Amino acid sequence: MRNIKLIIEYDGKSFNGWQKQPNKLNIQGEIEKAIEEITGEKVDLIASGRTDAGVHSLGQTANFKTEAKIPTEKFAKAINSKLKKSIVIKSAEEVDERFHSRYSVKSKTYRYIINNSEERNSYI
Numbered sequence: 001m002r003n004i005k006l007i008i009e010y011d012g013k014s015f016n017g018w019q020k021q022p023n024k025l026n027i028q029g030e031i032e033k034a035i036e037e038i039t040g041e042k043v044d045l046i047a048s049g050r051t052d053a054g055v056h057s058l059g060q061t062a063n064f065k066t067e068a069k070i071p072t073e074k075f076a077k078a079i080n081s082k083l084k085k086s087i088v089i090k091s092a093e094e095v096d097e098r099f100h101s102r103y104s105v106k107s108k109t110y111r112y113i114i115n116n117s118e119e120r121n122s123y124i
Helices: 027-039 072-080
Strands: 002-010 057-066 087-095
Touching: 002 027, 002 072, 027 057, 027 072, 027 087, 072 087
Parallel strands: none
Antiparallel strands: 002 057, 002 087
């Protein structure tokens, strides 16, 4: 069994947050579907944390276990080929089997941008 760590970037405007929810578009579910399409395996994608609806990420870390023989360096490109343009796997690497995105995290950085102007903004 291999443990694959992903670094993920996404525009969360169209999503109901990270976590899988029945009948709601979410980041975790979309990536798990893409992984299943390329590996034939149902996986449990574990994130370093969850985001709320509409929240973006520049570097979310997640990992999953797989028996797939796909070379590690091909995972990002393969998964990206199955994802919406608003979700991008920036990198994939094989990590120690004990690595867990939530419990192995060393730091997290959050940046909050609040638009209080009367005009709308292109990125909020």
